[in-house]
Amino acid sequence: MDNVKIRELSKIATKARILGLDAIHSANSGHIGGAFSAVDIMTVLFFETMRNIDPKNPKQPNRDRFVLSKGHGTAALYPTLALRGFFPIEDLKTFRHIDSYLSGHAEMNHVPGVDMSAGSLGQGLSAAVGMALAGKLDHAGYRVYAMMGDGEIQEGQIWEAAMAAGKYKLDNLVGIVDYNRLQIDGTVAEVMPLEPLKEKWKSFGWETFEIDGHDYAAIAQVFEDAKQIKNKPVMVIANTVKGKGVSFMENNVNWHGHPPAEDEYQRAMAELKKALEDLEG
Amino acid sequence: MNTIPNRRAICETLMEKAGQDKTIVVLCSDSRGSASLEPFAQAYPQQFVEVGIAEQDLVSIAAGMASCGLKPFAASPACFLSTRSLEQIKVDVAYSQNNVKLIGISGGISYGPLGMTHHSTQDIACIASIPGMRVYLPSDRHQTKCLMEALVADDSPAYLRVGRNPVEDVYTSGQCNFVMDKATVLQQGKDITIIACGEMVREAQKAGEILKQKGISARVLDMYCVKPIDRQAVLDAARETGSILTVEEHSAFGGMGSIVSQIVSTCCPVPVVNMALPDQPAIAGTSRQVFDYYGLNASGIAENAERMIKSSGKIYPEH
């Protein structure tokens, strides 16, 4: 991937962070840390990787699908979808408001571009397995991407889905673990350790890749590489930083699910605007 | 106004008891912060188990511990605890009669803006329909404390639901008139009875005052014990006041109002109106906005009560 492309993706992701921060600020509620760890990957998916995406026709049958299994990541997903043209950017200001269609967690029937409702952790990978199985049955060429939180994969259902995907050799399915190493009450290692994580997925019949989840070129490349894998599903373990892009939020467990106070909002916004200026400069 | 949420009262009671009673164990599923149980985890690390984001595991592990003589309290958001783990509650806790106390936090529409995945508006229906399960929705922090003391002392399974935010006090400390499994009479009355549970009790209490000013004598009952419900209090209300208005932060199906209606229609038919959330995903907003939207507030309760009295025993068309 050339530098021009990288800069372009980087600008989009920074804009998405700005919009996500604004949405959370206007709602006075929202999950910022896990949105910012995930937004670079979503940017690459929606602006580079996923095929047959048409914002004018969001339910086009042959589209690649994206399941945000960690459904609290809407402060990344909604800005990405808005920037991609699925709905007006201004609407993000109504995020989580009582009369808004932009609900706190991803909802497939209200928000254009959302392929599966989520919010109860642990269910999305199973839904993605269903979509991938349907794709196989229909001989449709689409691919399915499912993003999970690292804390989320403590749910047993994830591993039920992992077995099913292995059994059915779903090479049209790509899972992504947003490995930011934090959940609500502490580090993943303290709350319930996952390691050796790669080996776990391997032993369930998955091909695994490990990347830096903030390196646009590496993200785009891994999804291309995944297409070469036949007869098994692919799990991308993306090493990420919770709160990425705002210095005082990075790797800080306190920034899971509470909104910034006014001065914190101002400081965060200043940092993101500066980053955008530097990219545009 | 009180700033202590009911969940804090739960932690306080558990901390008071856990020093003496080493069989008390608390289990969380990445929920200790949300449940205000961090101080317990700090003070009693040997009596605290963290299972990760795994509510089914949480309930079955608790059941296993109970089968070995421990007294587990498993705390997780009510929405996930009551439905994700329902099978585990049915078999491992209730059917097996393992003394697990399930603490559903941030119940009802406490997590308003987070949307329907985070609302627990069917937990009473789900859990009360399981034989052997008790269901409690305390109204304020003082009553929560009394209830917790009773639950620590007894030895059968129960589900307790509290909300997320601090609620105005209904009682004063030490003046709860708490009797286990008996409704608390907040106001005596003869024209109608308002029966409420959980966070709706304070609203019902205020409605009782509004009605009093209008010359209407409403009996107000705090039915924190949804199951086993206080049948006698329900039947007395039906016989003595002639009509009943129930109010709860739950679906209209299978909640406290349904249980009251069944008792009344079977044993002493009088008009009953159930105020509850409608049969659709609740609108997402702050809990106050959601309550106001559906009229689940003091003025909405008072209006309905007045209408019931005016229509002298006729059931409203909209119900």
Ligand SMILES: Cc1ncc(C[n+]2csc(CCOP(=O)(O)OP(=O)(O)O)c2C)c(N)n1
């Ligand atoms: C079934 C279920 N249990 C609990 C929760 C509450 N919850 C929301 S986010 C979260 C932590 C998630 O951690 P992680 O998956 O690591 O997300 P991230 O760090 O990417 O934000 C929890 C426990 C939930 N939404 N669903």
Ligand SMILES: [Mg+2]
């Ligand atoms: Mg995480």
